[in-house]
Amino acid sequence: MSTQAEEALHALGARLRGFRKDAGFASGRAFARATAWQESKVSRIENGKQRPTEEDIRVWCDKTGQNDHVGDLIAIVRHVDELWLEWRRLLQTGAEQRQKQGLQVYAKTKVFRIWHPTVVWGTLQTAEYASETFKQVVSYYEIPDDAEAATAKRLERQQYLYRGDRIFNVLLGEQALYTNFGGPEIMKGQLDRLLAVMRLPRLSLGILPRSAPTSIWPGNSFSMFDDRLVQVETYSAEFSVSQPREIELYARAFALLRQSAVYGTAVRDLILAAIQHYDRMPTD
Known part of the structure; x- marks a missing residue:
């Protein structure tokens, strides 16, 4: 909590x-x-x-x-x-409504700080990858199956990558390149997507290598929206942090994680290595 x-x-x-x-x-x-x-x-x-x-x-x-x-x-x-907010209550009518709520937060945000240790951040996902994640959500929480509608709503977030003057600071753990949603072809498509978006001028994509020395434990994924809101997801619930002194702790955690991350060519090399990994996997 x-x-x-x-x-x-x-x-x-x-x-x-x-x-x-x-x-x-x-x-x-x-x-x-x-x-x-x-x-x-x-x-x-x-x-x-x-x-x-x-x-x-x-x-x-x-x-x-x-x-x-x-x-x-x-x-x-x-x-x-x-x-x-318990996920069962939050998702009781399906996953699409939660994605609509996320759009409202995005529209008000100028600077994003995102940390995902094991999964590609939703706004950078391909339709196929997002669909696989929502299938798991529907199955795990036993909610109405609106994976297709939820995927479409999640993809609407991508408009903010190209519109306005928003800044996206995104950190992924190297494991996010290997957490397999849907098999090799879907994963290679997702990794190609990362190679494309990392060239966007207002997106900073860093990856925390698996063996990188760290100044703070990786912890849960979290999303910071300016300095006014942090959302943290667990298996059972999502909680929101709005108290300034708590937000400052997340800002410090993000800065420490960022010190261990690599950028630019090193990120490209890690993604290409992951693509090669999936090239060697059977597609059946």
């Missing part, structure tokens, strides 16, 4: 603990008896380890005589939800 969401939950838990004590419940066990909850649930909520539901907030405030605070506390819970 993002630090900002964790902090919000800890602050909420401390506030609820204060309500409990002010109401005369000396222990979490006593409050659990009054609410017919498990004592462990009370403890997890008070210690910021569990996000209370809106109904939990209503019960808590009712039992502690703090009903005037229900609206304020529910607003906090909803804000935490915005910071931490």
Whole structure:
């Protein structure tokens, strides 16, 4: 979970603990008896380890005589939800809607800083490569199959590579050249695409070689949009970072990763080596 969401939950838990004590419940066990909850649930909520539901907030405030605070506390819970969005909920109608939302963020951004250790960044993907990634998303999250529509919407992002004065700073791990989506022919097409776009004047494409000394652990992929938003993806959820001091940590991480990356001719050589790798693979 993002630090900002964790902090919000800890602050909420401390506030609820204060309500409990002010109401005369000396222990979490006593409050659990009054609410017919498990004592462990009370403890997890008070210690910021569990996000209370809106109904939990209503019960808590009712039992502690703090009903005037229900609206304020529910607003906090909803804000935490915005910071931490489970993929199953985010993708419940399919993947296309999430791609539409991404376009809105792109339209407002002037400087992009992108780190993907194992996968080619979506805006640089070919249609075939993107389609393979969405097939996996549909299967993994068991969502409606709109891979074709999601692919088309993702490809709309590419317009920003050619329009306006946006700057794209993209770092890929060398593994991204070898993570096999769809087989040798699709991968060679994707690698050819990288060779083409790396010549774009406002795109800086760096690759972090597998054996390069690093000043910071690679971590999860993340996308920075100016200095106002960072989005981080995990298997279970996507979270957004908007707090300035947290954004600064991601900016520092990007700068340290960039120190280990290679550019220009060295990138071209790494891509060509990957193409040769797929040339040697059977296509059946």
